[in-house]
Amino acid sequence: MATNLSRVSLAHLPTPLQPLERLSRELGGPQLWIKRDDLTGLALGGNKTRxxxxxxxxxxxxxxxTVITAGSVQSNHARQTAAAAARCGLRCILVLSPMAPAEPEGNLFLDHLLGAQIRWAGDRDRDEFMQQIADQERVANRTPYIIPYGGSNALGAAAYFEAMHEMVRQSRQAQVEFDSVVFASSSGGTQSGMVAGSAAMHYPGRIVGMSVDEPSDMLAQRVLRLARLTIEYLDVRVEVSEDRVIVVDDYVGEGYAIMGEPEREAIDLLARFEGILLDPVYTAKAMAGLIDLVRKKTWRQDQAVLFWHTGGAPALFAYRDRLLRR
Ligand SMILES: Cc1ncc(COP(=O)(O)O)c(C=O)c1O
Known part of the structure; x- marks a missing residue:
């Protein structure tokens, strides 16, 4: 990987790679493992820290x-950006949508605690609004830097190009080969980086992004485009073929940020069998998909499958009432 990228140290790396022994036994499927990017460590961690x-x-x-970025009310990306800005001594302005809720809970509460300024987008276009805020910063004699939605450009995806190498090193040490790597995919930066990394290493495992809202063909196109841009940006000489990009949209359920029964079951299972917290918006959907595929006997018992935990647990607090109601 090109080493001339500017970088600040924010994450505790490498994140642990662990077997999910009790969950694997309970489900009676393949050996399930987990990569703990919920433990990247910056203000409760998650994939955006990388x-x-x-x-x-x-x-x-x-x-x-000043750094400016955008997200939804319970954006993990916004929370981690606020924390990163605090750590680096920069101002942080978050464009959140749609409107301020009655109570600032979960990630939004943490955004305030981390000292970010919050602007509510309402029905305004978030990208245009970020540009306007950047102009206001320039007028105030401050240099703004806009981080795109989800941190998903070639530079952000480069982090998961590297993370893929980290995971492969760890799996060799643990003497385990994963048939598939399963995780939540949304703006596509995480998956693009993994796909680019897997192409560069000629990694034989399947990289399976579980869409949390978009139809698979739309997300897959974006991932392929960004994976190719990432390869170009890093100046790696390799082709990213279309068949490296696998997006499954069967587990979107009732839609973005809506927690249904499968998501609730996934949260319960991971909490009660492994002491691991999933989030209701991203990782619970991806894990609900993985559980369903295990129950459908997608893999043999002697195969190994990795769930890449991408963080997000602070949002649990905003869903507390719905999680407790049974
Ligand atoms: C917890 C969590 N998991 C997964 C994702 C998806 O990552 P990406 O936007 O890179 O596809 C996000 C993005 O916001 C997230 O917060």
Whole structure:
């Protein structure tokens, strides 16, 4: 990987790679493992911390004083950006949508605690709004740096190119070969980086992104485009073929951020069998999909499958009432 990227150290790496012994036994399927990117460590962690090492590095390299990004009310990306900005001594402005809820809970509460300024987008276009805020910062004599939605550009995806190498090193040490790597995919940066990394290493396992809202063909197109841009950006000489991009949209359920019964079951199973917290918006959907595929006997018992935990547990608190109601 090109080493001339500016980077700040924000994450505890490598994150652990662990077997899910009790859950595997309970489900009676293949050996399930987990990669703990919920433990990246920055203000309750998650996948965006890896991306932010590169994105904040670039912001500092460009002498920015303010970082601006966007997300939904319970955005994990926004929370981790606020924490990264605090750590680097930069101002942080978050464009959140749609409107301020009655109580600032979960990630939104943490955004406030981390000192971010919050602007509510309402029905405004988030990208245009971020540009307007950037203009206001320039007028105030501050250099702004806009981090795209989800931190998903080639620079952000480069972090998961590297993470893929990290995971493969760990799996060799643990002497386990994964048939599939399963995780939640949304803006596509995480999956693009993994796909780019897997192409560069000629990794034989399947990289399976579980869509949390979009139809699979739309997300797959975006992932393929961004994976190719990432390869180009990193100046790696390899082709990313279309068949490396696998997106499953069968587990979107009732839609983005809506927690149904499968998501609730996934949260319960991981909590009660492994002491691991999933989030209701992303990782519970992906795990619900994995559980269903295990029950459908997609893999043999002697195969191994990796669930890549991408974080998000702070959102659990905003869903507390729905989780407790049975
Ligand atoms: C907990 C969690 N998992 C997965 C994702 C999806 O990552 P990406 O946007 O890179 O596809 C996100 C993105 O917001 C997230 O917060």
């Amino acid at each position: 991306k932010l090492e590169f994105l904040m590095g670039e912001a500092i390299h460009r002498q920015a004083q």
